[in-house]
Each structure stands twice: as structure tokens, then as C-alpha cells.
Amino acid sequence: MGRMTSRRWWRPPSSSKEPLALLGEELDDGRQPGVTGTTPAAAENRTVRLAAARLARAEAAELRRRAAALSAATAALRARNASSRAASARLIAEGRDRIDHHIDHHREVRRTVDLVGLGDQLVNAHDPATVLLPALRALRSLAPGDTAAGALLRSGHTTRIGAILGARAQAILRSELDNGEGPGTDALRSGTVVAVPDVRAASTAARRPGWCGDVAASGVRAVLALPLCGNRGRTLGALVLVSDVPVQAAPETVDAGRALAAMTSLALARVHSEESASRAIASRDLIGQAKGILMREHGIADDEAFERLKRLSQDHNVKVVSVAEQVVAAYRGHDAAAPSTA
Numbered sequence: 062m063g064r065m066t067s068r069r070w071w072r073p074p075s076s077s078k079e080p081l082a083l084l085g086e087e088l089d090d091g092r093q094p095g096v097t098g099t100t101p102a103a104a105e106n107r108t109v110r111l112a113a114a115r116l117a118r119a120e121a122a123e124l125r126r127r128a129a130a131l132s133a134a135t136a137a138l139r140a141r142n143a144s145s146r147a148a149s150a151r152l153i154a155e156g157r158d159r160i161d162h163h164i165d166h167h168r169e170v171r172r173t174v175d176l177v178g179l180g181d182q183l184v185n186a187h188d189p190a191t192v193l194l195p196a197l198r199a200l201r202s203l204a205p206g207d208t209a210a211g212a213l214l215r216s217g218h219t220t221r222i223g224a225i226l227g228a229r230a231q232a233i234l235r236s237e238l239d240n241g242e243g244p245g246t247d248a249l250r251s252g253t254v255v256a257v258p259d260v261r262a263a264s265t266a267a268r269r270p271g272w273c274g275d276v277a278a279s280g281v282r283a284v285l286a287l288p289l290c291g292n293r294g295r296t297l298g299a300l301v302l303v304s305d306v307p308v309q310a311a312p313e314t315v316d317a318g319r320a321l322a323a324m325t326s327l328a329l330a331r332v333h334s335e336e337s338a339s340r341a342i343a344s345r346d347l348i349g350q351a352k353g354i355l356m357r358e359h360g361i362a363d364d365e366a367f368e369r370l371k372r373l374s375q376d377h378n379v380k381v382v383s384v385a386e387q388v389v390a391a392y393r394g395h396d397a398a399a400p401s402t403a
Contacts, residue, residue: 179321183328189214192332193224196300196325201226203314203321204285206306212289213237213245214298220249229281229303236275243272245301248286252296254315257284259307282307285315287322291330300325344382351385354392 182195197210209227211234213220220238225231237243244255257265260282266273276284283304289297300322310318348370355366370388374381 180324183324186328186332188332188336189223189329192325192328194226196321196328197224197226199321200287200300200302200318203318204283204302204304204310205308206282206304208302208304210300210302211245212298212300213249215249215296220246220298223298227303229279229305230301232279233276233281233284233303234301236272240269240271240275242269243276244284244286245299248288248299248301249296252288252290252294254288254319255284255286256310256315258309259283261307280305283310285310285318287318289322289326289329291326297326297329297333344385347382347389348385351388354388358392 179195179199183192186192186195193212197212200210201208207229209225209230211225211227211230212223213234214223222231222234222238225234233243234245237246244257248255259265260273260276281303283306285302287300287302289299291297300318302318348367351370352363352366355361355369356363359366361369370381370384373384377384
């Protein structure tokens with residue numbers, strides 16, 4: 062056998078530098094790292110190693126860039142966490158101060174307003190009056206002085222007085238309906254709590270001149286209006302509390318009033334739903350009676366009788382149930398006027 066030719070393999074020189082750094086220097090110098098020799102295989106090997114070296118260098122640069130970005134993001138997150146902890150500590154301290162400042166008033170409000178007892182009464186309510194009167198009695202206990210309370214209710218596109226406890230409440234709500242302005246009207250329209258600490262203040266008079274003139278004459282000095290919010294953001298009405306002394310409603314008083322108004326709103330929504338169901342049943346029965354009369358008198362089918370009621374409703378621009386009521390009333394009147402054959 063012939064003597065095998067020895068191959069020269071490239072070995073990295075001893076250096077304290079990392080292999081990737083040495084490789085980068087060779088690439089920068091234009092050298093082809095990894096293999097020496099002049100054979101075609103050696104040249105091909107050098108080309109492959111050069112491409113791999115360039116790829117490794119690019120990947121290393123990308124890794125360094127990502128590491129730097131991650132380090133910066135980590136530092137920003139730590140700073141944000143520190144800021145959040147400081148803000149939380151500040152809020153906790155402020156909350157503790159507020160609780161310490163108002164704890165006595167909290168206890169007084171809880172003793173005064175019996176929300177549990179009110180809830181028992183509202184569960185058994187069967188119409189708006191039996192809902193509103195207990196709520197107004199509880200509401201009057203939230204303010205000092207000689208208080209009165211009333212409720213505004215929305216009926217379609219109109220507003221009416223739902224209930225009254227006290228002459229001053231009667232005067233203020235009547236003035237709101239006459240002038241179209243006032244705390245109760247504002248609370249009903251906006252769905253937010255409206256407080257007037259002093260009716261005689263210049264700012265209040267400038268904002269509601271007509272209403273202030275009527276209210277001041279009745280002896281009212283402070284007003285708190287709480288919206289009655291129903292389903293889908295619709296406001297059902299407003300509870301209005303008045304006092305004969307000027308007073309700024311404390312946050313605890315407003316919170317208790319909101320809780321009371323929320324319970325009242327739920328009870329009103331339930332009562333309205335029951336009333337609507339009762340009206341729907343009565344309307345369906347009345348329409349059924351009218352269809353039966355038309356079927357018997359004209360010898361037509363059920364569908365034809367209902368179509369006639371619908372045509373009359375459209376021709377006269379009234380509800381079908383109103384047409385049915387007229388048909389039933391006319392038939393009963395005719396039946397009562399018919400001579401007896403006995």
C-alpha cells in the first residue's frame with residue numbers, strides 16, 4: 062500500500078479570546094477560517110465553513126441585540142412595579158385616613174337606615190305606591206333637620222310625582238314639573254346623583270333661577286336627588302330628599318342613598334313587569350273575545366277575524382286592543398238593548 066498523505070487541519074491558536082471573537086476577526090481580515098490546502102475538496106470545505114461562520118456571527122449579533130432589549134424591558138418593568146407599589150401604598154394610606162375620619166358617621170348611618178327591614182317591605186310591594194312610601198320613609202332619616210321626601214316617576218315621555226312625604230317635598234317636586242328643571246329632574250335625565258348643599262347659594266340661583274325662587278319660599282335649604290336606574294340604562298325616576306338646613310351630603314350618606322335607590326329600583330322594575338304581564342293577559346283575552354264575536358256574527362275564520370281587527374287598527378291609528386275593546390263594548394251594548402223573547 063502506498064503511503065497516505067497527511068492532511069493539515071486548522072487548529073485555533075492559543076488565545077484568551079473566545080472562538081467566536083477570533084472567528085469574527087478572521088472574517089473582518091478577509092481570511093477563510095477553518096481549513097488550509099489547495100485541493101478542490103479543501104476549497105469547498107472552506108466555502109462551507111465560511112458561510113456557516115458568517116451565519117453564526119449574524120445569529121450571535123441578533124442574540125446580543127435581543128438580550129439587550131430584554132434587559133431594558135426588565136428594567137422598565139421593575140420601575141413600573143416599584144411605582145405601582147408606591148401608588149398602592151399611598152391609596153391604602155389615604156383609605157385608612159378616610160375610614161378613620163368617617164367611621165363614626167358610618168355607624169350612625171347603619172343604625173339609622175334599616176335596609177334589611179326595607180327589603181322585607183319591598184319584597185311584598187304590589188304597586189308603585191307600596192314600593193315608594195317605605196323607601197321615602199327610610200330616605201328621610203339620612204339628612205338632619207326637618208326633612209321631607211318625594212319621588213318622580215317617568216311614564217313614557219312624561220314625568221309625574223309618584224309619592225310624597227311632607228309638604229316641602231310636594232312644593233319642590235311641583236316646582237320641578239312646572240319649570241322643567243331641578244335636582245330631581247337632573248338626576249332622572251342624567252342617571253347620576255345630584256346634591257344641592259344650599260339652595261340660597263348664588264351658584265345654585267344662577268343655574269336654576271325659576272326653581273330656586275319657588276323652593277326658597279317653601280323653606281327648603283338642601284336637596285339630594287338619587288336616580289332610580291332600571292334595565293338597559295333606562296332611568297325609571299328619582300328619589301328626592303329635602304331638608305330645612307343647609308348641609309353637604311357626606312360620602313357615607315350618598316352611599317347609603319345609592320343602596321336605598323338600587324333596592325327601590327329593583328322593586329319598581331318587578332312591579333312594572335308584573336303589571337305589564339297582567340295587561341298583556343287582559344289584552345289577549347279582550348282580543349280573543351272580539352275575534353269570537355266577529356266569527357259568530359260574520360261566519361268567518363279565526364285568522365280573518367284577526368285581520369279585520371288589524372285593518373281597523375291601522376285605518377284609525379289605534380292599538381288592536383283598543384279596537385277589540387270597542388267591538389266587545391258595542392256587542393254587549395247591542396245585546397243588552399235587544400228585547401227579551403221570553
